[in-house]
Amino acid sequence: MSTAPTWGLVVETTVGTGERKHTEAQVVAHVAGSREEALAELERRARSYSPAHPLSARRRRLLRVGDGFLLVVDGAWQSFVTRFTVAELLEDSEAPKAPEPEPEAEAAPEAVAEAAPPAAPRESGLDADGVPVRPAWLGRRDLP
Numbered sequence: 001m002s003t004a005p006t007w008g009l010v011v012e013t014t015v016g017t018g019e020r021k022h023t024e025a026q027v028v029a030h031v032a033g034s035r036e037e038a039l040a041e042l043e044r045r046a047r048s049y050s051p052a053h054p055l056s057a058r059r060r061r062l063l064r065v066g067d068g069f070l071l072v073v074d075g076a077w078q079s080f081v082t083r084f085t086v087a088e089l090l091e092d093s094e095a096p097k098a099p100e101p102e103p104e105a106e107a108a109p110e111a112v113a114e115a116a117p118p119a120a121p122r123e124s125g126l127d128a129d130g131v132p133v134r135p136a137w138l139g140r141r142d143l144p
Contacts, residue, residue: 006089007031007038010068013051013082021078030089038086042068046084 012025028045031038046062046069059074068085127133 004033005035007033007035008087008089009038009042009045010085010087011045011049011082012085014080015052017078023081031086035086035088039068042084042086046071046082049082049084051080051082 007030008027009029009031010025011028012023014021015024016022029041031041049071051071051073055075057073057075061072063070063072067087068083071082071084073080073082
């Protein structure tokens with residue numbers, strides 16, 4: 001059984017201005033499925049993308065290229081480019097490890113019949129699973 005390939009959606013954009021203008025890249029999402037599905041998601045993101053530069057755009061052009069899209073935005077003095085590329089993910093050093101299948105153990109009929117009562121909230125403010133009973137943001141006055 002083969003799994004669907006995973007595609008990385010890469011955005012390379014112009015940052016800075018003048019002599020400090022350069023391009024930075026980042027993988028903004030992953031899509032598992034066909035290349036066409038990944039390109040459709042990439043196009044959706046490219047059409048709605050709003051670059052930081054130029055501040056007052058005079059013209060915006062979105063072009064399709066073989067592996068993605070190219071967004072060219074003309075400003076008052078300079079043009080800025082953003083490249084949207086779809087690329088197959090071959091390796092990821094920080095990918096989560098696939099869970100190992102657990103051996104199937106036969107449960108005793110008594111253990112299945114008896115359900116443990118739900119644990120009461122602890123005095124520490126955490127429930128039995130370690131999740132806060134009261135969210136940290138609740139009651140903060142510095143949030144909108």
